[in-house]
Amino acid sequence: xxxxxxxxxxxxxxxxxxxxxxxxxxxxxxxxxxxxxxxxxxxxxxxxxxxxxxxxxxxxxxxxxxxxxxxxxxxxxxxxxxxxxxxxxxxxxxxxxxxxxxxxxxxxxxxxxxxxxxxxxxxxxxxxxxxxxxxxxxxxxxxxxxxxxxxxxxxxxxxxxxxxxxxxxxxxxxxxxxxxxxxxxxxxxxxxxxxxxxxxxxxxxxxxxxxxxxxxxxxxxxxxxxxxxxxxxxxxxxxxxxxxxxxxxxxxxxxxxxxxxxxxxxxxxxxxxxxxxxxxxxxxxxxxxxxxxxxxxxxxxxxxxxxxxxxxxxxxxxxxxxxxxxxxxxxxxxxxxxxxxxxxxxxxxxxx
Amino acid sequence: xxxxxxxxxxxxxxxxxxxxxxxxxxxxxxxxxxxxxxxxxxxxxxxxxxxxxxxxxxxxxxxxxxxxxxxxxxxxxxxxxxxxxxxxxxxxxxxxxxxxxxxxxxxxxxxxxxxxxxxxxxxxxxxxxxxxxxxxxxxxxxxxxxxxxxxxxxxxxxxxxxxxxxxxxxxxxxxxxxxxxxxxxxxxxxxxxxxxxxxxxxxxxxxxxxxxxxxxxxxxxxxxxxxxxxxxxxxxxxxxxxxxxxxxxxxxxxxxxxxxxxxxxxxxxxxxxxxxxxxxxxxxxxxxxxxxxxxxxx
Amino acid sequence: xxxxxxxxxxxxxxxxxxxxxxxxxxxxxxxxxxxxxxxxxxxxxxxxxxxxxxxxxxxxxxxxxxxxxxxxxxxxxxxxxxxxxxxxxxxxxxxxxxxxxxxxxxxxxxxxxxxxxxxxxxxxxxxxxxxxxxxxxxxxxxxxxxxxxxxxxxxxxxxxxxxxxxxxxxxxxxxxxxxxxxxxxxxxxxxxxxxxxxxxxxxxxxxxxxxxxxxxxxxxxxxxxxxxxxxxxxxxxxxxxxxxxxxxxxxxxxxxxxxxxxxxxxxxxxxxxxxxxxxxxxxxxxxxxxxxxxxxxxxxxxxxxxxxxxxxxxxxxxxxxxxxxxxxxxxx
Numbered sequence: 001x002x003x004x005x006x007x008x009x010x011x012x013x014x015x016x017x018x019x020x021x022x023x024x025x026x027x028x029x030x031x032x033x034x035x036x037x038x039x040x041x042x043x044x045x046x047x048x049x050x051x052x053x054x055x056x057x058x059x060x061x062x063x064x065x066x067x068x069x070x071x072x073x074x075x076x077x078x079x080x081x082x083x084x085x086x087x088x089x090x091x092x093x094x095x096x097x098x099x100x101x102x103x104x105x106x107x108x109x110x111x112x113x114x115x116x117x118x119x120x121x122x123x124x125x126x127x128x129x130x131x132x133x134x135x136x137x138x139x140x141x142x143x144x145x146x147x148x149x150x151x152x153x154x155x156x157x158x159x160x161x162x163x164x165x166x167x168x169x170x171x172x173x174x175x176x177x178x179x180x181x182x183x184x185x186x187x188x189x190x191x192x193x194x195x196x197x198x199x200x201x202x203x204x205x206x207x208x209x210x211x212x213x214x215x216x217x218x219x220x221x222x223x224x225x226x227x228x229x230x231x232x233x234x235x236x237x238x239x240x241x242x243x244x245x246x247x248x249x250x251x252x253x254x255x256x257x258x259x260x261x262x263x264x265x266x267x268x269x270x271x272x273x274x275x276x277x278x279x280x281x282x283x284x285x286x287x288x289x290x291x292x293x294x295x296x297x298x299x300x301x302x303x304x305x306x307x308x309x310x311x312x313x314x315x316x317x318x319x320x321x322x323x324x325x326x327x328x329x330x331x332x333x334x335x336x337x338x339x340x341x342x343x344x345x346x347x348x349x350x351x352x
Numbered sequence: 353x354x355x356x357x358x359x360x361x362x363x364x365x366x367x368x369x370x371x372x373x374x375x376x377x378x379x380x381x382x383x384x385x386x387x388x389x390x391x392x393x394x395x396x397x398x399x400x401x402x403x404x405x406x407x408x409x410x411x412x413x414x415x416x417x418x419x420x421x422x423x424x425x426x427x428x429x430x431x432x433x434x435x436x437x438x439x440x441x442x443x444x445x446x447x448x449x450x451x452x453x454x455x456x457x458x459x460x461x462x463x464x465x466x467x468x469x470x471x472x473x474x475x476x477x478x479x480x481x482x483x484x485x486x487x488x489x490x491x492x493x494x495x496x497x498x499x500x501x502x503x504x505x506x507x508x509x510x511x512x513x514x515x516x517x518x519x520x521x522x523x524x525x526x527x528x529x530x531x532x533x534x535x536x537x538x539x540x541x542x543x544x545x546x547x548x549x550x551x552x553x554x555x556x557x558x559x560x561x562x563x564x565x566x567x568x569x570x571x572x573x574x575x576x577x578x579x580x581x582x583x584x585x586x587x588x589x590x591x592x593x594x595x596x597x598x599x600x601x602x603x604x605x606x607x608x609x610x611x612x613x614x615x616x617x618x619x620x621x622x623x624x625x626x627x628x629x630x631x632x633x634x635x636x637x638x639x640x641x642x643x644x645x646x647x648x649x650x
Numbered sequence: 651x652x653x654x655x656x657x658x659x660x661x662x663x664x665x666x667x668x669x670x671x672x673x674x675x676x677x678x679x680x681x682x683x684x685x686x687x688x689x690x691x692x693x694x695x696x697x698x699x700x701x702x703x704x705x706x707x708x709x710x711x712x713x714x715x716x717x718x719x720x721x722x723x724x725x726x727x728x729x730x731x732x733x734x735x736x737x738x739x740x741x742x743x744x745x746x747x748x749x750x751x752x753x754x755x756x757x758x759x760x761x762x763x764x765x766x767x768x769x770x771x772x773x774x775x776x777x778x779x780x781x782x783x784x785x786x787x788x789x790x791x792x793x794x795x796x797x798x799x800x801x802x803x804x805x806x807x808x809x810x811x812x813x814x815x816x817x818x819x820x821x822x823x824x825x826x827x828x829x830x831x832x833x834x835x836x837x838x839x840x841x842x843x844x845x846x847x848x849x850x851x852x853x854x855x856x857x858x859x860x861x862x863x864x865x866x867x868x869x870x871x872x873x874x875x876x877x878x879x880x881x882x883x884x885x886x887x888x889x890x891x892x893x894x895x896x897x898x899x900x901x902x903x904x905x906x907x908x909x910x911x912x913x914x915x916x917x918x919x920x921x922x923x924x925x926x927x928x929x930x931x932x933x934x935x936x937x938x939x940x941x942x943x944x945x946x947x948x949x950x951x952x953x954x955x956x957x958x959x960x961x962x963x964x965x966x967x968x969x970x971x972x973x974x975x976x977x978x979x980x981x982x
């Protein structure tokens with residue numbers, strides 16, 4: 001039998017040694033959270049991912065579960081739970097009847113409440129520029145292309161706006177944030193409604209696409225003069241400026257706790273069956289309301305092998321998970337009592 | 353270009369000064385092309401090296417990503433490195449024996465027509481884009497069952513198979529038939545001859561092919577995006593679950609707005625780049641060496 | 651005739667009268683099964699893709715290929731591949747046009763012009779640069795190349811050549827078709843260069859020296875002897891490079907920006923078949939969109955099959971086994 005060459009032997013030993021070393025290093029440094037070994041995996045909305053990622057260590061500590069969440073966008077989450085690739089899906093866009101059918105016995109539960117901020121990158125210009133729905137729609141339709149356009153100037157008298165070109169950053173993947181944003185644009189602009197419409201993914205007439213809210217944020221960060229939309233937590237994290245949006249009352253509201261809570265008051269009863277709520281562009285009697293607020297939903301199968309764990313986790317999420325220490329820094333608002341009651345009823349229905 | 357004209361012009365030294373000038377011009381262009389090409393390629397490597405080097409630290413492979421959106425503090429990509437180790441190892445376990453068997457069949461058993469057909473099929477398989485393979489494995493294994501590192505390994509194994517098979521075939525062809533004939537003449541059965549006499553001669557070539565295949569597989573992103581990308585931040589080794597991998601981690605970090613994420617991406621990219629370069633260089637060096645050795649041992 | 655080492659047919663058949671050993675049959679069976687599986691894989695891939703794309707194929711038929719649309723909004727659904735085919739064609743063909751002269755130049759340099767001492771290291775450099783993972787090149791493309799193109803190259807090209815529709819207003823974000831073209835050029839370059847280099851090395855010395863002895867200049871020798879000799883192989887290398895560019899998904903999706911239109915301005919954003927799939931697959935909104943994305947993958951598979959088979963055909967037709975190493979294909 002021919003000998004395997006010495007060099008080959010040394011090489012083989014080196015490879016094995018390196019592999020063992022890397023394996024040892026990664027295991028040695030691994031986080032020491034002791035979990036019972038039960039993994040609860042979920043995927044979907046990037047909108048709610050800031051909050052869910054904050055829950056991960058808390059859930060590990062309080063309940064002993066390892067929570068895994070992958071922010072692949074609301075459509076990805078719906079697909080994942082429909083294919084039972086994960087234990088729960090998360091979507092800001094409520095399921096359509098077809099999607100409910102396809103999911104085969106899923107229930108939709110509102111579990112968090114926040115707002116979509118319209119962020120911009122314009123160095124030297126102040127934060128919280130005024131913007132209204134009609135002008136925003138024109139910008140996203142490509143009809144307003146520069147920052148010193150008269151329409152924007154009219155909303156912001158006294159502000160020195162440069163002639164920089166506006167670059168739109170939108171989502172390239174199926175996104176509940178897009179649904180929320182296009183829902184708003186459709187309600188404030190008949191032109192948008194007829195030409196583009198509402199959806200988790202639409203035929204954007206202009207702009208550059210980014211994957212996930214992180215992708216949109218990255219585009220806004222690296223492009224001067226850009227405008228993008230994402231959950232307000234992303235604007236906070238990246239220190240972006242965002243618009244104060246004009247609501248139906250005529251006031252300019254910001255995507256903070258007050259604005260979101262006021263918007264939430266416009267619909268406090270989840271629709272029977274789907275548990276949907278629509279708080280976009282609330283009517284005049286809510287002067288503080290931020291018009292691009294939204295609930296976000298967790299989608300779980302009614303029948304699951306992990307039912308007791310899922311119930312425990314979801315109960316925790318809609319109660320303890322709404323505590324200020326998790327929600328306040330990210331500008332999420334605890335869900336109101338009326339919604340909590342409906343949510344808890346829905347969670348209790350999950351069975352093995 | 354008529355060689356007749358060429359010869360005539362050359363023999364008669366027609367228009368020599370003009371031809372010499374043209375020659376100098378073309379040589380200059382070639383130098384320029386080489387400089388531009390090399391410049392571009394070196395630029396890429398140098399950029400990655402410069403940005404990745406300053407961010408390289410042990411935390412990268414010992415700490416997991418932070419969970420918590422606004423969390424700061426030490427974090428790394430331990431779960432990605434562990435995942436890549438597992439996924440590539442399992443993929444090699446799938447592709448290596450299969451590739452060797454395919455090569456053995458083609459070289460030792462197959463009639464010429466079959467050999468031609470399978471060779472074509474292997475070449476075609478080699479040219480299928482990785483993203484198409486990702487969708488294929490998604491439809492085959494992930495739909496209805498969930499993502500897993502095993503599905504990812506299968507996708508990578510499909511990519512590795514033609515490389516392993518081709519390298520093994522090349523070295524099998526180099527083993528002199530006299531060796532086989534001598535073994536058979538001694539009464540050793542075909543199968544034993546192949547396994548115990550012929551294959552051991554090819555170990556060098558197989559190692560080469562595997563090294564190159566591993567280098568390629570470790571850097572593939574697209575197939576893993578569809579099969580093993582829904583992951584958490586904790587460290588896992590179980591191939592039945594979806595595991596994070598280094599290329600997918602770099603891809604995700606590259607789309608993030610956070611400069612800290614970019615720093616980790618550059619560092620991980622440098623490690624991946626160094627690994628690919630060394631494996632590739634090493635593989636080709638081994639190839640030349642083993643080919644020389646087999647050739648001189650005849 | 652058997653090449654050295656391929657078992658001659660005489661030894662394949664068992665000796666007359668000798669009973670066939672179980673071990674022989676077992677090995678042949680297992681190995682044959684592996685070979686059959688490998689061969690069947692391509693067919694299985696095609697079948698799975700057709701199965702996945704079926705809802706879109708039945709709804710849109712062949713017109714899918716000519717329609718410019720990608721609208722997943724329920725009630726307005728329309729999908730078509732035309733804008734992505736355009737994007738794929740523009741990016742790959744221009745990248746090939748840029749990479750080919752560079753690669754041939756590098757190959758010529760390495761075989762004829764470079765000082766001896768430089769040849770081995772530079773060759774090794776070119777070979778290993780083919781091994782850079784595409785996600786690394788994409789990362790580089792976003793944060794190094796993109797800003798350079800956006801801030802310096804594109805404005806200059808626009809002001810100098812702006813009358814050509816190709817060089818319209820520069821992009822504002824660094825993500826554009828032009829960036830994707832540069833990225834693809836960098837990816838195809840090493841492959842085409844190393845194949846071409848091996849081809850040039852294979853040109854018989856006598857022919858080269860004969861031409862030089864007749865008094866040709868080096869360039870005339872290259873043009874008259876080396877190019878005709880290597881013509882077929884270079885064609886195959888270019889086709890393989892094209893196949894690689896067409897199939898590249900990750901690096902392209904990182905830098906191309908996305909968009910469903912057919913614009914002539916290279917500095918606009920766009921999408922190719924592969925990059926659209928990478929960007930949208932995970933988050934496809936409806937089942938019809940998923941099926942349409944698989945339809946795109948099917949078209950991509952057909953292209954790569956065509957490229958691969960025609961490259962193989964060119965090599966076979968040229969007749970010489972020049973050890974091109976067609977195993978350099980593949981896309982990331």
